[in-house]
Amino acid sequence: MQSDERTDRSSVTLPQKSVSPSFGTVQLLVGIWRHLNRRRKLQLGAALLLMVASGLAEVGSLAAAVPFLAVLSDPEQLWQQPVVRSLSIGLGLESAQALLLPITLGFGIAAILAAAIRLVNVWINGRLAAAIGSDLSCEAYKRTLYQPYEVHMKRNSSEVITSITTQIGQTVRSIKSTLQLATSALVALAILVALLAVDWSVACTAISVFGLAYGLLSFKIRRRLVANNHLVVTASAEQLKALQEGLGAIRDVLLDGSQSTFLDIYQRADRPMRLRIAQNTFLGVFPRYAFEALGLLLIALLALLLSWKQKNSISLIPLLGTLALGSQRLLPALQQIYGNWVVIRSLRVSVEQVLKILSQPIPSHAFRATSQPLQLNHSIKCEDLCFRYSHHLPYVLKNMNLEIYRGERVGLIGSTGSGKSTLVDLLMGLLNPTSGKILIDGLDLNDSKEPSRLVAWRAAIAHVPQSIFLADSSIAENIAFGIPTESIDLAKVRHAAAQAQIASFIESTSDGYDTYVGERGVRLSGGQRQRIGIARALYKKASIILFDEATSALDSSTEEEVMAALEGLSKEITVIMIAHRLSTLACCDRVFELSTKSSIRATTPPDIL
Incomplete structure (x- = not known):
């Protein structure tokens, strides 16, 4: 011994972690x-x-x-x-x-x-x-x-x-x-x-x-x-x-x-x-x-x-x-x-x-059910928005002011580390501002007295990240992710897939929408995974869709088709997209350029293209 x-x-x-001796x-x-x-x-x-x-x-x-x-x-x-x-x-x-x-x-x-x-x-x-x-x-x-x-x-x-x-x-x-x-x-x-x-x-x-x-x-x-x-x-x-x-x-x-x-x-x-x-x-x-x-x-x-x-x-x-x-x-x-x-x-x-x-505390709004997503009637506004991940770390965003109007297509560009993804997380209500406010139609999104507002806002948002998570289940279950199998609306699934330019591929497979994608979508190409992610956002029928480099894995022709599909969406839907590929921003009404100095500049696609 x-x-x-x-x-x-x-x-x-192995790293030794402290264990409370008390x-x-x-x-x-x-x-x-x-x-x-x-x-x-x-x-x-x-x-x-x-x-x-x-x-x-x-x-x-x-x-x-x-x-x-x-x-x-x-x-x-x-x-x-x-x-x-x-x-x-x-x-x-x-x-x-x-x-x-x-x-x-x-x-x-x-x-x-x-x-x-x-x-x-x-x-x-x-x-x-x-x-x-x-x-x-x-x-x-x-x-x-x-x-x-x-x-x-x-x-x-x-x-x-x-x-x-x-x-x-x-x-x-x-x-x-x-x-x-x-x-x-x-x-x-x-x-x-x-x-x-x-x-x-x-x-x-x-x-x-x-x-x-x-x-x-x-x-x-x-x-x-x-x-x-x-x-x-x-x-x-x-x-x-x-x-x-x-x-x-x-x-x-x-x-x-x-x-x-x-x-x-x-x-x-x-x-x-x-x-x-x-x-x-x-x-x-x-x-x-x-x-x-x-x-x-x-x-x-x-x-x-x-x-x-x-x-x-x-x-x-x-x-x-x-x-x-x-x-x-x-x-x-x-x-x-x-x-x-x-x-x-x-x-x-x-x-x-x-x-x-x-012993982890559960946020007070965690079990608040919302029957109706929060509708954006006018604009999303950031007032003197500041954020840092810890008090001993520098600010990622500082004194940021911007306004995004309902139905706009807005692009976010900037060098690595300029805070684009952090801003998107703040807009989605996943992070709380260190200081400043995010106003939804003039109402504070993070008002502690109105926790149901944050829950309703999240229900109105769909997010398409750069790396899509796909479960080891069918295509239909991945498009309607988080919904019990027996409650999936296949008509909505097909419609979302068609809008995301993935329907023809799905219907060409032997099992169609019942095709299993493998763990993390290993049986699909990168572009196919991204389009299923876009279809997932469209299935939710969200009024605000945020794309975080969502088309970066698509080839130019497929990206154009997806962008055309996005253009065909209702003008009631507000689209915010992060992109490094400037051609992706051609469909945007305005573009906000962020810098590592926490400054922001509003421009238009023709100016940056």
Whole structure:
């Protein structure tokens, strides 16, 4: 193990992310509890009652072992007990030998009942943990999707995906282990109470020996478990990042022959992660084998000591048998307590990551439904608009003033870094101005007192970016992106495709609009992907369409056809387009030229062409 750790440290160059030391394991579990709905909390309460029943059933089965062993070893001595004799006579039993069958049946029923309750408990705990995991996973995804665009810009997608998938799974394991730990703790407590009733000195000895052994071991390894999980969480994100980058750029990887580079990155994350998982697994199970032997030695020692004290060894059989049976039940319970504690402790960092996702605040306007998109009646106006991505970064846009009128075709040009795409994001309401205002028909778009205005404005906008995202689904589903399959209007899909000059290609394929485009549209050409993106914007029937280098992948003739199609759109639609190719701007009424000095100049296409 030590040699593996040395290899580990020398090969791992993963970025270490701080984990809040203020969160204890109990605090984390309480944090998860706060994110559960009322139904799950009630189910957990019912599960707790079942755990108590399981503990009582274990006591019952252990108590039933005393008369069973007594009737096997010395039935006459048992028959001499006044309570036993009176009960037996009441049941029609007239001799010591007649006790054997009913006591054996009672012991068997008690053992079966205890096992059945524990089995039901395990099944319910597993189902409940899975249900809680599903709730948390969906809630985490919801809170991630509803975050403002600025939050998504600052994130690494691989970390978010890892948190929602892998870390949620680890949190479910932690929840399941918590339930199992609670069950085992109640069972162990019940068994200890029963053993104390049988012989308090023997029970106290067992508690002291095993409690001290497990306690010292837990104290010794607690930091190692958290450190291992910290590396596992970090390595999981790096592993997913390597997969995304290697497979996402597979064309370049094949051309450059750089498979070994990405494989090396993957291996440097994967191997230490597997080793730490294996180490945590070992730390969780190895006491079982060591302490089982210790338990047998303890029972043998107690038997020897008791036999020295009492000359009648036969009378010791019920006592020793009960203690042996109790130990046989107690040791697995203690091991389960320890093993589940190891799991909970080792997954602490994963639970922290999930809590961070679940604690994301959702904007107040997130769930505001808008039945009617905001109509632009006059103009979009920027007044002294300023924006920077952070207070320690320079302004991307500063004191910008411009006005775009309803139905205009407006072009945006400028050198790289002049803020064209940032301006478009601001106009779409994805970013909030650092200062200044964006006025829609004289009303502040970002007025915090009117959050529904921003939602309605976004519903009126369609965006066609330079790089179109296409899902691995049909062409029709990609044109009507974000709409349930059963709600797609195929007539609107066909009309939008015709306007985007892509209908003839689609209808020439064997499956037509049901043709699958492959992951990220890999089965289509660049121009075809762009035109599907344009068709998507047209399907939405937006009153404002923003093109961010949307025609850059088209050849000249196809671009002319698309521009002609755009010209044929209703004059009620306002079009704003970013372009480097000046010919694209020929259809524009006005062109705004942005500079890296945050200045803006209005001109017309003839002036720049």
